[in-house]
Amino acid sequence: MTDFAATKAMFHLPEGMIYLDGNSLGPLPLSAPADMERVLRDEWGEMLITGWNKADWMQKSTSIGDRIARLIGAETGHVIMGDTLSVKVYQALASAVELNPDRRVILSDSGNFPSDLYMAEGLIQSLDKGHELRVVAPEEVADNITDEVAVMMLTEVDYRSGRLHDMKALTQKAHDHGVITVWDLAHTAGATDVQLAACKADFAVGCTYKYLNGGPGAPAFIYVSPKYVDIARPAMSGWLGHDAPFAFEQNYRPHTGIERMRVGTPPVLALAALSSALDVWDMTNMADIRAKSKVLTDLFIAEVEARCPELTLASPRDANTRGSQVAFAFEDGYAAMQAMIARGVIGDFRAPNIMRFGFTPLYIDEADVIRAAKILEDVMSNRLWDRDEYKIKSTVT
Amino acid sequence: MTDFAATKAMFHLPEGMIYLDGNSLGPLPLSAPADMERVLRDEWGEMLITGWNKADWMQKSTSIGDRIARLIGAETGHVIMGDTLSVKVYQALASAVELNPDRRVILSDSGNFPSDLYMAEGLIQSLDKGHELRVVAPEEVADNITDEVAVMMLTEVDYRSGRLHDMKALTQKAHDHGVITVWDLAHTAGATDVQLAACKADFAVGCTYKYLNGGPGAPAFIYVSPKYVDIARPAMSGWLGHDAPFAFEQNYRPHTGIERMRVGTPPVLALAALSSALDVWDMTNMADIRAKSKVLTDLFIAEVEARCPELTLASPRDANTRGSQVAFAFEDGYAAMQAMIARGVIGDFRAPNIMRFGFTPLYIDEADVIRAAKILEDVMSNRLWDRDEYKIKSTVT
Numbered sequence: 001m002t003d004f005a006a007t008k009a010m011f012h013l014p015e016g017m018i019y020l021d022g023n024s025l026g027p028l029p030l031s032a033p034a035d036m037e038r039v040l041r042d043e044w045g046e047m048l049i050t051g052w053n054k055a056d057w058m059q060k061s062t063s064i065g066d067r068i069a070r071l072i073g074a075e076t077g078h079v080i081m082g083d084t085l086s087v088k089v090y091q092a093l094a095s096a097v098e099l100n101p102d103r104r105v106i107l108s109d110s111g112n113f114p115s116d117l118y119m120a121e122g123l124i125q126s127l128d129k130g131h132e133l134r135v136v137a138p139e140e141v142a143d144n145i146t147d148e149v150a151v152m153m154l155t156e157v158d159y160r161s162g163r164l165h166d167m168k169a170l171t172q173k174a175h176d177h178g179v180i181t182v183w184d185l186a187h188t189a190g191a192t193d194v195q196l197a198a199c200k201a202d203f204a205v206g207c208t209y210k211y212l213n214g215g216p217g218a219p220a221f222i223y224v225s226p227k228y229v230d231i232a233r234p235a236m237s238g239w240l241g242h243d244a245p246f247a248f249e250q251n252y253r254p255h256t257g258i259e260r261m262r263v264g265t266p267p268v269l270a271l272a273a274l275s276s277a278l279d280v281w282d283m284t285n286m287a288d289i290r291a292k293s294k295v296l297t298d299l300f301i302a303e304v305e306a307r308c309p310e311l312t313l314a315s316p317r318d319a320n321t322r323g324s325q326v327a328f329a330f331e332d333g334y335a336a337m338q339a340m341i342a343r344g345v346i347g348d349f350r351a352p353n354i355m356r357f358g359f360t361p362l363y364i365d366e367a368d369v370i371r372a373a374k375i376l377e378d379v380m381s382n383r384l385w386d387r388d389e390y391k392i393k394s395t396v397t
Numbered sequence: 398m399t400d401f402a403a404t405k406a407m408f409h410l411p412e413g414m415i416y417l418d419g420n421s422l423g424p425l426p427l428s429a430p431a432d433m434e435r436v437l438r439d440e441w442g443e444m445l446i447t448g449w450n451k452a453d454w455m456q457k458s459t460s461i462g463d464r465i466a467r468l469i470g471a472e473t474g475h476v477i478m479g480d481t482l483s484v485k486v487y488q489a490l491a492s493a494v495e496l497n498p499d500r501r502v503i504l505s506d507s508g509n510f511p512s513d514l515y516m517a518e519g520l521i522q523s524l525d526k527g528h529e530l531r532v533v534a535p536e537e538v539a540d541n542i543t544d545e546v547a548v549m550m551l552t553e554v555d556y557r558s559g560r561l562h563d564m565k566a567l568t569q570k571a572h573d574h575g576v577i578t579v580w581d582l583a584h585t586a587g588a589t590d591v592q593l594a595a596c597k598a599d600f601a602v603g604c605t606y607k608y609l610n611g612g613p614g615a616p617a618f619i620y621v622s623p624k625y626v627d628i629a630r631p632a633m634s635g636w637l638g639h640d641a642p643f644a645f646e647q648n649y650r651p652h653t654g655i656e657r658m659r660v661g662t663p664p665v666l667a668l669a670a671l672s673s674a675l676d677v678w679d680m681t682n683m684a685d686i687r688a689k690s691k692v693l694t695d696l697f698i699a700e701v702e703a704r705c706p707e708l709t710l711a712s713p714r715d716a717n718t719r720g721s722q723v724a725f726a727f728e729d730g731y732a733a734m735q736a737m738i739a740r741g742v743i744g745d746f747r748a749p750n751i752m753r754f755g756f757t758p759l760y761i762d763e764a765d766v767i768r769a770a771k772i773l774e775d776v777m778s779n780r781l782w783d784r785d786e787y788k789i790k791s792t793v794t
Contacts, residue, residue, distance in 0.1 A: 012442045021446045028442040036437060037430050040670070044612055045409045045425040049418045049743065057613055084661025086635035087484060094523060110647065115636030115661070118649035122634030126491060127523065135647065209662065215441055216454055216665035237519030238483035239512030248748070250507065250532065252515035264481025264512070265606065268613035270667050273437070346445065351645070 002288035008363045010280045011213070018368045018375075020347045023187060023325050023358030026213030032276035039272040051268075060275070061266045062259065065221055067278045068212070071286055072185060072204070073195035074223050080258045081208075081274075082266060085186060085220040087236075088205040089119045089153075091261060092222060094235035096151040096180040096203055097123070097131065099228060103150035104131050107179070111138040111158035116184055120153060138163060142173060149179045156194070157187035157323030160350045162297075162315040164192065164323050168199045175200065180228075186210060189221075190281070191324035191360075193290040196223055203228070211324070211360060212281070214274035222261045229257055238263035280362060292361035294319040296369050297326050300357065303373035304328065308380045314354055325358045332387055339385035345372045399685035405760045407677045408610070415765045415772075417744045420584060420722050420755030423610030429673035436669040448665075457672075458663045459656065462618055464675045465609070468683055469582060469601070470592035471620050477655045478671075479663060482583060482604040482617040484633075486516045486550075488658060489600040489619055491632035493548040493577040494520070494528065496625060500547035501528050504576070508535040508555035513581055517550060535560060539570060546576045553591070554584035554720030557747045559712040561589065561720050565596040572597065577625075583607060586618075587678070588721035588757075590687040599625055608721070608757060609678065611671035619658045626654055635660035677759060689758035691716040693766050694723050697754065700770035701725065705777045711751055722755045729784055736782035742769045 012028040013019060019027060043055040052058050065079035072079070083091075097106065106120050117135065124131040136144045138158065145152060152174045157164050167183060174181050183204040188194050190211030196204055204223040208214035224232055234254060239245045241260040243253040254260035298319055304311060304326075311328040330336055330353060337349040347357040359369070379385065409425040410416060416424060440452040449455050462476035469476070480488075494503065503517050514532065521528040533541045535555065542549060549571045553562050564580060571578050580601040585591050587608030593601055601620040605611035621629055631651060636642045638657040640650040651657035695716055701708060701723075708725040727733055727750055734746040744754040754769070776782065 012438075014443055014445070017445075019445060025441075025446045025448075027445060028437060033434050033437045036433055036666075040425060040430045040433060040612075041409075044422075046411055048411070048414075048416060048424060049422045049745070051422075051613060083480060083484060084635070084664075086637075086661035087480060087633060090633050098523075113636075114639075114645050114647060117647060118634045118636055118639065121649045122630075122632050125630070126495075126632045127525075129525075207662070215437075216448060217662045217667070219664075220661070233519075233522070235519050235523045236484060236487050237515045238481070239510075239515055240483075242511075242515065248511050250511060250514060252518045264483035264617070265604070265614045267481075267616075267664060267667055269433075269670055270614070270664055273666055346447075348446070 002284040004292060004361055004365065007280050007283060008365065011363045013363060016344050018345045018372045020345060020357040020359065020364065020372060022360035023191070023210050024348055025209055025216060026211060026277065026360070027363060029213060029276040029280055031279060032215070032273050035276045036269070036272050039269065057266060057268045060268065060271045061262055064271055064275060064278065065258070067282065068189065068208070068221055071281060072189050072223070073197055075197050075226060078225065078229060078258050079221050079223045080261050081219045081221050081271060082262055083220055085205060085207040086115045086119050088220040088222045089116050089184065090123055091234065091236055092182045092203040092205050093120055093123055093151060093153060095232035096182050097127070098233055099231070100150035100178070100180050103148060104129070105149045106131060106133050107141065107144055107149045107152045108133065108135050109138045109141050109154060110135055111163060112153070112155045113159050113184065113186060116153060116155060138165070141165070142170060145170070145173045145177050145179055147177050149177065151180050151182055153182040155184035155186055157191070159187055160354050160356065161327050162323045162325040164321050167201065171199045171201055187323050187325070191293065193286040201225060208274050212274070213277035215270065217270065218274050219267050219270050224258055224261060232260070234260050236263045240264060284362070289361050293324040293359055296359040296361060296364060296366065297322060297324065299366060300326050300359065300369050300373060303370060304376060307373055307377035310380050324360065325356060328355045329353045330355055332385060335385040335387050336379055339379045340376060343375050343379065345375050399681040401689060401758055401762065404677050404680060405762065408760045410760060413741050415742045415769045417742060417754040417756065417761065417769060419757035420588070420607050421745055422606055422613060423608060423674065423757070424760060426610060426673040426677055428676060429612070429670050432673045433666070433669050436666065454663060454665045457665065457668045458659055461668055461672060461675065462655070464679065465586065465605070465618055468678060469586050469603070469620070470594055472594050472623060475622065475626060475655050476618050476620045477658050478616045478618050478668060479659055480617055482602060483512045483516050485602040485617045485619045486513050486581065487520055488631065488633055489579045489602050490517055490520055490548060490550060492629035493579050493600055494524070495630055496628070497547035497575070497577050500545060501526070502546045503528060503530050504538065504541055504546045504549045505530065505532050506535045506538050506551060507532055508560060509550070509552045510556050510581065510583060513550060513552060535562070538562070539567060542567070542570045542574050542576055544574050546574065548577050548579055550579040552581035552583060554588070556584055557751050557753065558724050559720045559722040561718050564598065568596045568598055584720050584722070588690065590683040593620055598622060605671050609671070610674035612667065614667065615671050616664050616667050621655055621658060629657070631657050633660045637661060681759070686758050690721040690756055693756040693758060693761060693763065694719060694721065696763060697723050697756065697766050697770060700767060701773060704770055704774035707777050721757065722753060725752045726750045727752055729782060732782040732784050733776055736776045737773060740772050740776065742772050
């Protein structure tokens with residue numbers, strides 16, 4: 001059983017703050033500064049170029065990938081770190097489209113994060129072969145899985161509402177129709193009990209700065225299933241995905257396995273911070289996290305609905321179809337959220353009217369949830385916001 | 398005039414080591430650990446999600462880009478940080494090829510770093526429009542600039558020999574034939590007096606972990622000239638290159654200017670380390686660096702040729718056609734380099750027989766050069782290596 005009091009004690013949480021925005025950027029693991037200093041001074045400083053071998057820098061992308069694989073139900077050896085999530089989306093999509101060369105439709109939904117759609121647009125324009133990005137409503141995805149579709153690209157959890165897709169059922173239906181799947185785990189890695197292997201997902205990508213607490217701009221990851229990992233052609237065929245990078249051959253030959261999805265030099269310093277965060281994750285299992293997440297989000301909904309009649313739940317009510325965040329709709333949501341933030345409860349706002357709260361069992365507990373709900377009640381019942389004081393100004397999702 | 402004693406004092410150089418591999422990975426700036434700790438504790442730790450605004454994280458990619466722009470003769474506002482060099486090569490090349498749609502030849506040379514050629518191969522295969530990657534000998538590039546060529550993609554300095562291309566003349570000839578240029582500055586940014594604007598270079602890319610001392614896996618940069626920056630289509634059209642990233646629109650609209658070349662979330666921690674290194678660069682000017690580099694490399698060649706008749710110069714003898722590194726050919730070069738490393742002189746080896754030494758005026762001075770040459774003399778004249786002890790095992794370039 002995961003000891004959540006122990007995990008909470010391993011993060012720096014500013015005094016008096018209830019941080020419900022870990023679905024945007026997770027907090028600092030207490031061990032990160034010392035771990036980073038060791039990498040800076042003892043590795044970079046003392047080893048210099050020899051750090052690539054002596055400090056195993058070159059292996060970090062796969063060894064850290066394996067630590068994340070456990071959290072997303074992936075096979076060992078099938079996850080590699082690097083680049084940003086958008087680049088990884090491009091990489092997965094480019095490979096997937098090419099593996100289904102006779103079809104021209106990329107199916108996605110309007111609940112996908114815009115960058116995924118933009119990357120698909122960019123790729124389609126580069127390929128210039130008449131591919132169509134077909135964006136349907138989230139609830140219409142299943143009905144749009146047809147034999148026309150080359151690739152289904154979905155983000156499991158809607159970044160606004162927290163609506164959770166059924167990865168298993170959608171992947172099954174996709175495969176029944178010869179469709180290759182690309183799953184974006186931005187809002188599920190570290191949040192739900194993702195089961196890539198059990199769902200037979202083909203490709204998956206995700207970021208590590210949200211629930212995984214890897215720090216601002218932490219590296220992304222990519223997963224390729226055993227079925228495709230040795231036949232997927234990397235569109236970005238970088239030297240570190242080469243079968244023999246240090247032979248400096250003139251022509252590209254992809255590495256076997258997931259290493260072909262490595263492009264350039266690993267971000268050693270960023271991986272060091274992520275590694276500190278994974279030391280906390282090593283103390284957990286995702287079934288516990290998911291169970292606790294449901295308890296926390298259910299509790300928040302119950303408390304807020306009892307206290308704040310002005311707010312309308314904008315997330316699925318059934319915890320089984322919801323990620324680890326809760327959204328409430330409210331006309332003056334932006335201003336009200338600023339009032340919450342001024343009172344130490346950090347959530348986020350998404351236009352036009354969504355107040356979004358992320359629940360992260362590693363460092364948020366029931367007492368935090370109730371305190372946050374009470375502060376929200378205070379803000380709402382006393383109308384502690386000024387519509388005119390705040391202009392809508394967004395932050396990073 | 399740059400005060401090189403002052404800059405040298407700003408790096409951690411391990412006791413007794415003469416580090417002649419700064420062309421692979423620069424040393425740790427002494428201020429980096431404290432700077433990084435401040436970003437970790439005061440920014441990530443205390444500000445959390447608000448750091449994107451409060452600590453200006455979102456602006457770092459361009460503000461740091463501008464600090465690098467000064468070092469490579471680029472216009473302010475035309476350099477942006479992010480991703481790895483290979484990804485930036487892909488990005489520049491994809492845009493450049495599309496800007497010359499009626500031509501099918503990408504011209505490069507065998508002195509280019511393999512990853513650049515691999516990325517071109519990968520892009521060509523994705524485009525599937527019959528592009529040809531034409532790789533000629535470095536000295537034959539000029540004669541191969543014809544009206545058939547869409548893009549000329551060259552690394553200015555050969556990573557083995559240190560041979561320096563004439564950017565101005567080749568770019569001029571390219572333009573005379575309607576060819577768009579992509580320059581890779583991996584071995585010239587921070588090493589030579591690059592003049593992108595004066596040479597009218599179209600696109601340029603580079604890494605920051607070599608001469609610029611940004612740390613292992615430090616972010617790359619991309620430059621797009623005023624002529625193309627507002628018309629180049631980003632193949633990787635990520636949300637942070639969108640004109641209004643936080644409007645979360647469903648369709649992509651590129652940002653004006655260099656920001657369209659941003660893809661995903663900026664690597665904040667890696668940029669913090671790079672920023673520490675740039676604090677040293679802020680004390681320099683590249684004309685001084687280039688002049689001192691010529692003095693150091695000329696001195697090393699003279700000393701080694703006087704002391705080590707077994708070694709054959711494999712770099713251009715004229716400093717004006719050489720980057721900031723010196724290569725000597727020697728049959729047992731790998732073993733001899735290991736013997737040098739065991740004696741505290743860190744150089745590198747490139748198959749089949751190249752002993753490579755990088756000279757970095759920021760922290761290498763004449764006394765270091767002479768001491769390194771004396772140790773090399775000792776190794777060579779006393780044959781202080783064991784051919785059998787070392788197998789060829791390469792490190793990162």
